[in-house]
Amino acid sequence: xxxxxxxxxxxxxxxxxxxxxxxxxxxxxxxxxxxxxxxxxxxxxxxxxxxxxxxxxxxxxxxxxxxxxxxxxxxxxxxxxxxxxxxxxxxxxxxxxxxxxxxxxxxxxxxxxxxxxxxxxxxxxxxxxxxxxxxxxxxxxxxxx
Numbered sequence: 001x002x003x004x005x006x007x008x009x010x011x012x013x014x015x016x017x018x019x020x021x022x023x024x025x026x027x028x029x030x031x032x033x034x035x036x037x038x039x040x041x042x043x044x045x046x047x048x049x050x051x052x053x054x055x056x057x058x059x060x061x062x063x064x065x066x067x068x069x070x071x072x073x074x075x076x077x078x079x080x081x082x083x084x085x086x087x088x089x090x091x092x093x094x095x096x097x098x099x100x101x102x103x104x105x106x107x108x109x110x111x112x113x114x115x116x117x118x119x120x121x122x123x124x125x126x127x128x129x130x131x132x133x134x135x136x137x138x139x140x141x142x143x144x145x
Contacts, residue, residue: 001068009071010064011078015041018061019101022068030103032065038095053093058119058127059084065101066115066131073111077135082112087129097121111135 001022007013023031036043036053043051067079093099100120107114112134119127 062117083132
C-alpha cells in the first residue's frame, strides 16, 4: 500500500501521516516504512545542528503502522493511545534513514488492541515497545452545538 491507500484506512494526514508504505507480511504481522527526508517539522528544533527524530515521533510511526493490523475495526472509528509500555530507544534516527517497522497484534479485548512493534534502520533496532489503542466511534467525537 502507498500513502493514498493508507489514508483510506487511518485518519492521519500530513504533516502527521508518518507511514509511506505498508505490506501485510502475515495475517498478524505488518511491515511499514517511513523515509526521513530531513525537512519534517519535528526536526526543525530537535536539534538544529544535529537533527534526530524524537522518540515520541518514533512511537507514533510504530503506532500508525500497528493500526493497519486492525483496519477492519477502524471503519467510522478513530484510534487513540490507551497505553505505551516497555518502550526502549536504542539507536538515533537521522535524516536520510529509512525506518522499517514490524508490528504484530498481541491482544484484543473488545475495541482495545495491543501491538508489539519494532522500528529498525539498516536492520538495527532503534525503538521497540508495546502500544495499546482504544477505538472510539467517530459519532461520539463530534462536537455538539
